[in-house]
Amino acid sequence: MIEFSDFCRGRIARLAYEFPLPHKNLRRGRVTLGGSIGLILLFASPVFAQATSQSGAASSPPTAKPAASAPVIKKVAVADRWTYEKRDEISGEVKGTFTQVVTDISPKEISVRVKSLGKPGVGFLTYDHSWNLISNGHWRVSPNDGTGVKLPLSIGKRWRFHSNQVLAGKNVYLRSVGTSKVVARTTLTTQAGTFDTYEIDTSFTTRNSNDPTKHFSFLMKTWYAPSIDHWVKRERTMRFQGQLRQHYSLELVEYEQGE
DSSP states (O other): OBOHHHHHHHTGGGTTBSOSSOOGGGOSSOBOGGGTGGGTSOSTTTBOOOOOOOOOOOOOOOEEOOOOOOOOOOOOOTTOEEEEEEEETTTOOEEEEEEEEEEEEOSSOEEEEEEETTSSOOEEEEEOTTOOEEEOSSEEEESOOSOSOOSSOOTTOEEEEEEEEEETTSOOEEEEEEEEEEEEEEEEEETTEEEEEEEEEEEEEEEETTEEEEEEEEEEEEEEETTTTEEEEEEEEEEETTEEEEEEEEEEEEEEOOO
């Protein structure tokens, strides 16, 4: 048995896409590791922020695009900044706003600082150049979490992934297995503008290596825009043992190009 607070501390750097607060049903006393794993992963993760934000205008529904030549992919640069609004799709409440800023780029990795607006502290994430999460400062993922993109993208392209996660200083090991598929090219409009995107469906399951019977199942939809080399919107549902626990979305509200 592991105190859930251990997982909360282990996730402080994962504010970019995942979940800042544990599910209410999982915060009552002690829980098994299997009952906590879904709050550590990322959906690309990533990661949802825990800030109180102002509600913005809703995005327009995605519009399907006919087949076209492959778009030019913008090369990521230091100081690139994406600002997202997080929404609870079950209650309809806006839960916060956060920024991701690229702080460093190496031949194999991209370092990102994450800040929840209106909240103290920052988090740090490490991705590969396909936006698969490698580390959040507490959890190390090998080879990566698999929730990025696999370029070049085209409608119908499919790929599989698997990963192992290790919590630093703890005897905690998780394993995830999943698949992603490009299902459409769409035009999506948000407060940040109008973007041509690839719509990618991802599903994966995460299990506690010490108790494989406990598992979380995830469904994620990503609208990735080559013009900003990032996602314009993401939606994710999480189920524990088949029961819906969370359904959140992230939507781009501002984008600033760096160097």
